[in-house]
Amino acid sequence: MIELCDRRYALPARKTVVFCVDGCAPEHLEAALEDGLMPRLAGTLAAGGLFVRGRGQIPSFTNPNNVSIVTGQPTRVHGISGNTYLDAASGEEVPMNDPRFLRVPTLFERMEQAGVRTLCVTAKDKLRALLGACREGGPRPISLSAERAHEQAIPELGIASIPGVVGRESPSIYDWDISHYAMEMGLALHERVGARLLYVSLTDYVQHKEPPRGPMSDRFYARFDALYGAYLDAGFVCGVTADHGMNDKTAADGSPNVRYLEDALREAGLPGLRVLLPITDPYVVHHGALGSYATVYVDAAAGGGARDRAAEVLARLPGVELVLPREDAARRFALPPDRIGDLVVLGDRSTVLGKSAAYHDLSAVRRGLRSHGGLHEAEVPILVSHPPRPEVRARILGEGAAPARASAARAQASALSNADVFDVVLNGLATAPA
Structure with a gap:
């Protein structure tokens, strides 16, 4: 066993992988299962695997949620409050x-300290350093990205070219197939590096561009299923979750449905307040830096009562669902108070939040914006390929839970979060060691 904060994890008895399907709401998998696009996934569920609706972390962005998955902890503990902070x-x-922003080790660092070789593969290079962090010394997790695969190698293990091992060149980060390349990297490399515990984090380009049952979306999930099956055939126990879901954020004319917070505050006679959009990252083609979560910083020069006045102005904006002072937001969403603003603002299911109309370049998202960040994108799938022990299934689904169903295209409700997925696949399964 290893210990990480308040959790204990068994060493993997079998080769184990967890996939983070970026931007995947439960509805994406349900639609693909209902349409017969994921026969390997359906087969594991029919054989007793687990498929539930869980929750992700707020803000429902990539960095905080991926780090929660690999630390088993909320944002308040691990410290990654967004893709960007002030x-x-x-x-x-x-x-x-x-x-340097991490406040706790990852599961992969602790597994390496225990002598378990690990491998992290991310589609987006921005996550590579976080997933491969080594805060406490000792062996470092191997962490690679599909985005930069052509630049990477593992010379100490005789791997001079990642594409050479995979068997093809990596697609563009804005290609529908880049996520599958990350999965192929894990398959191709794990035996070469001797890894028994893998984490493969995908990218949400497809989910930003299409809803479930779009033609590209269908191709994406069918290919995911084929690779999921290849992992099963290679002897893996598989867990699947997501960092966040995705919703349509367009106005009636098809343009982005945006509320510009700095513009609204200025028009209300409250200049000088600074809006931060923690969705901001290098991949602006995905979302144009528009998401449903923002923070507002109130300068002391704004005078007493400025925070309350700003909260009142923003709460009146159509599409703004929630405005919370720092201390309330930190308590409600388990956020680190020193890494968020004086106010936290959330948009509703169909609204994104921006700084000012002059700030944003919307040329890449002029029509059909889909994005995330708020409460309505925080529901995520949690899926395990092998049957949980009966007492674990009862704990997850309730004491009166029905046994595994022969047809399980619909996820059942649960109290799990994506931070629990490694606990389930390492500690909760009925499978015997291979």
């Missing part, structure tokens, strides 16, 4: 991609 000392907006 450095109070410098006043600059800083990407939270560097391991």
Whole structure:
């Protein structure tokens, strides 16, 4: 066993992989299963695997949720509050991609310390350093990205070319197939590096571009299923979850349904307040830096009562669902209070939040914006390929839970979060060691 914060994890008895399907709401998998696009996934569910609706972390963005998955902890504990945060000392907006922002080790670092070889593969290079963090010394997890696969190698293990091992060149980060390339990397490399515990994090380009049952979406999930089956055939126990879901965020004319917070505050006679959009990352083609979560920083020069007045102005905007002061937001969403603004603002299911109309370049998302960040994108699938022990299934689904169903295209409700998925696949399964 290893210990990580308040959790204990068994060492993997079998080769184990968890996939984070970026931007995948439960509805994506349900639609693909109902349409017969995922026969290998359906087969594992019919044989007793688990498929439930769980919750992700708020904000429902990539970095905080991926780190929750690989630490088993909420944002308050691991410290990654968004894709970007405001450095109070410098006043600059800083990407939270560097391991120095982590406040706890990852499961992969602790497994390496225990002698278990691990491998992390991410489609987006921005996650590579976080997933491969080594805060406490000792062996470092192997962490690679599909985005930069052509630049990477593992010379100490005789791997001079990642594409050479995979058997094809990596697609563009804006290609529908880049996520599958990350999965192929894990399959091709795990035996070469001796890894028994894998994490493969995908990208949400397809989910930003199409809803479930779109033609590209269908191709995406059919290919995912084929690779999921290849992992099963290679002897893996598979877990599947997501960092967040995705919703349509367009106005009636098809343009982005945006509320510009700095513009609204200025028009209300409250200039000088700073809006931070923690969705901001290098992949603006996905979302144009528009999501359903924002934070507002109130300068002391704004005078007493400025925070309350700003909250009142923003709460009146159509599409703004929730405005919370820092302390309330930190308590409600388990956020680190020193890494969020004076106010936290959430948009509703169909609304995204921006800084000002002049700030954003919307050329890449002019029509049909789909995005995330708020409460309505925080529901995620949690799926395990092999049967949980009966007492674990009862704990997850309730004491009166029905046994595994022969047809399980619909996820059952649960209290799990995506931070629990490694606990289930390592501690909760009925499978005997291979």
